Amino acid sequence: MDLEFTAEEKAFRDEVRTFIRENLPEGTRTRMKEGRGTSKQDMVDWMKILADKGWSAPRWPKEYGGPGWNAIQQYIFTEEIQLNHAPDPQGFNISMVGPVIYTFGNDAQKKKFLPSILDCSVWWCQGFSEPGAGSDLASLKTKAVREGDEYVVNGQKTWTTYAQHADWIFCLVRTNPDAPKKQMGISYLLIDMKTPGITVRPIQTIDGGVEVNEVFFDNVRVPVENLVGEENKGWDYAKFLLGNERIGIARVGASKAKLRRVKELAASVPQGEGSLMDDPRFRAKVWETEVELKALEMTQLRVLSDIAIRGGKKPHPASSVLKLKGSEIQQSITHLLMDVVGPYAIPRSMGVEGSNEPSVGPDWADAIAPGYFNYRKVSIYGGSSEVQKGIIAKAILGL
Amino acid sequence: MDFELSEEQQLLKDMVGRFMQDRYDFEKRKKYMAEPGGFSEEIWAAYAEQGLLAVPFAEEDGGIGGGPVDLMIVMEEMGKALALEPYLSTVVIGGSILRTTATPAQRSALAEEIIGGACKLAFAHSEPKARYELAHVETKAAKSGDGYTLDGAKTLVMYGGVADKLIVSARVSGATTDEAGVGLFLVDPKADGVAIRDYPTQDGLRAAEVTLTGAAAELLGDTPDSMAAIRQASDEAIAALCAEAAGALGKSLDLTVQYIKDREQFGRAIGSFQGLQFQASEMFVELELARSMMMYGAMASRDADPVERSRAVSAAKVQLGRSAKQLGEKSIQLHGGVGMTMEYSIGHYFKRLSIIDRTFGDTDHHLAQLDAVGGMAA
Numbered sequence: 001m002d003l004e005f006t007a008e009e010k011a012f013r014d015e016v017r018t019f020i021r022e023n024l025p026e027g028t029r030t031r032m033k034e035g036r037g038t039s040k041q042d043m044v045d046w047m048k049i050l051a052d053k054g055w056s057a058p059r060w061p062k063e064y065g066g067p068g069w070n071a072i073q074q075y076i077f078t079e080e081i082q083l084n085h086a087p088d089p090q091g092f093n094i095s096m097v098g099p100v101i102y103t104f105g106n107d108a109q110k111k112k113f114l115p116s117i118l119d120c121s122v123w124w125c126q127g128f129s130e131p132g133a134g135s136d137l138a139s140l141k142t143k144a145v146r147e148g149d150e151y152v153v154n155g156q157k158t159w160t161t162y163a164q165h166a167d168w169i170f171c172l173v174r175t176n177p178d179a180p181k182k183q184m185g186i187s188y189l190l191i192d193m194k195t196p197g198i199t200v201r202p203i204q205t206i207d208g209g210v211e212v213n214e215v216f217f218d219n220v221r222v223p224v225e226n227l228v229g230e231e232n233k234g235w236d237y238a239k240f241l242l243g244n245e246r247i248g249i250a251r252v253g254a255s256k257a258k259l260r261r262v263k264e265l266a267a268s269v270p271q272g273e274g275s276l277m278d279d280p281r282f283r284a285k286v287w288e289t290e291v292e293l294k295a296l297e298m299t300q301l302r303v304l305s306d307i308a309i310r311g312g313k314k315p316h317p318a319s320s321v322l323k324l325k326g327s328e329i330q331q332s333i334t335h336l337l338m339d340v341v342g343p344y345a346i347p348r349s350m351g352v353e354g355s356n357e358p359s360v361g362p363d364w365a366d367a368i369a370p371g372y373f374n375y376r377k378v379s380i381y382g383g384s385s386e387v388q389k390g391i392i393a394k395a396i397l398g399l
Numbered sequence: 400m401d402f403e404l405s406e407e408q409q410l411l412k413d414m415v416g417r418f419m420q421d422r423y424d425f426e427k428r429k430k431y432m433a434e435p436g437g438f439s440e441e442i443w444a445a446y447a448e449q450g451l452l453a454v455p456f457a458e459e460d461g462g463i464g465g466g467p468v469d470l471m472i473v474m475e476e477m478g479k480a481l482a483l484e485p486y487l488s489t490v491v492i493g494g495s496i497l498r499t500t501a502t503p504a505q506r507s508a509l510a511e512e513i514i515g516g517a518c519k520l521a522f523a524h525s526e527p528k529a530r531y532e533l534a535h536v537e538t539k540a541a542k543s544g545d546g547y548t549l550d551g552a553k554t555l556v557m558y559g560g561v562a563d564k565l566i567v568s569a570r571v572s573g574a575t576t577d578e579a580g581v582g583l584f585l586v587d588p589k590a591d592g593v594a595i596r597d598y599p600t601q602d603g604l605r606a607a608e609v610t611l612t613g614a615a616a617e618l619l620g621d622t623p624d625s626m627a628a629i630r631q632a633s634d635e636a637i638a639a640l641c642a643e644a645a646g647a648l649g650k651s652l653d654l655t656v657q658y659i660k661d662r663e664q665f666g667r668a669i670g671s672f673q674g675l676q677f678q679a680s681e682m683f684v685e686l687e688l689a690r691s692m693m694m695y696g697a698m699a700s701r702d703a704d705p706v707e708r709s710r711a712v713s714a715a716k717v718q719l720g721r722s723a724k725q726l727g728e729k730s731i732q733l734h735g736g737v738g739m740t741m742e743y744s745i746g747h748y749f750k751r752l753s754i755i756d757r758t759f760g761d762t763d764h765h766l767a768q769l770d771a772v773g774g775m776a777a
Contacts, residue, residue: 291717291766298692301400301691306402318691325688398656
């Protein structure tokens, strides 16, 4: 048992760190650090920089344009990205559709899609959730009916992150409504967002921003060659992705960076004769969160060590706490930031349409409350905390 | 970076696990508790036979030269069984102090006795006004011929009533909380001037109040300046207690899950109700976090840098304290009425966990320790 990374791993970490610090555009770094989110251009530029280095898809094998890193290198890379306020590689391209295409797609699909997925010159979004299919994803209703060489798609997707940026969408659609189990009649379809019949309607979330959208399909005609794998096997391909996310799902690096910012900002906020950091009650909350984060990090490392040694075929039981606890900690840090900003959480002074007024209060203050509101999402998406608890109860405790 | 046990460590874990399973079920534990010292001398002798008392001692002293992970393994298995014996005070704390403080002659003589099972130690350090402050030592040591005499009062001395030797901290110079001027001394509990009041603790173990009135003492090591060694021993004890707690937490979850699978109400197993399932899942999360920090604490507990060592160990203790409370309280709740009874084991796990949180500094104390060093400095 040993906590130290090897000399090679440390050298790798330094290489990654140096590259990020030297190549991440300053504007992107600042927006990430201040929790203001990034523009499409920020992400596309960053992905191009990573792709030129061969690092845009940390988990991909060499064969498909990835760096061929082992689990520990992947972890180190992700940690450094997050610690240094760089955007994670565009997830829908890199973690979602890419691996499905290179694992289940045919050669023509690999050739056509993978290069532009890698450098994000084509932006993908995910069409899974529907108004009636959230945690119970398999009850989705968007249907695709085969007509000659085409599928005709009708229905509605929702919570589609960055559909407004997307060139293509990967969708789960129902191809066999009569299948004996609802999971069995689903297919995985790739759809060009420019196809006639697709409408994107933005959804404004409680933070005031627009990350998610509704996407409507009205007789959208999709060539059959855009079906991935076999018809009616789409559920298996989607499930394959869920198991893929054991490194990085806890977002330890991102939480470390944010907690550092909590302390930095608290030291700049006046309270009494000194700063908020002189308040022992506030500090105690920070230390408690730091301990929780350390426990999460150690849990992540236990899982990583298991993957590194056993190949991760059988998931380590502790991996099931990573999403659950990781989202709890991310949320408590955004609440700590609310404690830091204090009364200047109140004004909504920037980003209001038509306003060029400066921020009321410190110039970082206006992003804090929206960040807190926005992060309620992390315990809802990607398998809500309740779904996670259900999985632990059934799969691990056998209840 | 790896969290794997070595082959030897896996063998040790299997061996201790098997031993505890064979010799230490809940009914047997009740019998051991009723024995004169509050534990089983027979089990202690068996620990000696199995080599468990030799774990941390150097090979040159007849030990097996084990490290903190080996002690973690032993303590976790003992925690699963709620073992009663003074392993922590004798082997973990005693092992640490002999290593850091004793002269080679003292070390090899005592190690031999401990390893053979002939000597149990108690660590008489805490004082009535100290609460959890390690440097608070009022007990005085005065030079007397070749040795010293001690005067003062020690409190909550675990297994002070059954120890063959007491390791007592006492001050030769300085004010009450000074780091300098605190020595460690060997005291014969049967010597003149040593009064011992032995009593049971809430969790079924034993402790004692020790009053020293001109008691004869032998200095451990060459100089009476051992606060650093006391802090080191305390950190190793905390790491070991975290492992014991993790063992008890794991067993508590097992017992609870089994119980809610078996117990039927409203015509079905109560474990089929989502309200209980969610609580059981939350218990599992607490257990895994506790296990992670048990390993972190153990790996750090011999770190050469005392600030980094204590930072990590305090963090581990905070997590274990939190997990003990969350998981422990839920384990009683999910058992319902039967969890309230002395006849059933779960309550005994809960009590041990609650007391571990109060031993060598509670959660608030260790948060204050972290505060003093600027948190985890991540």
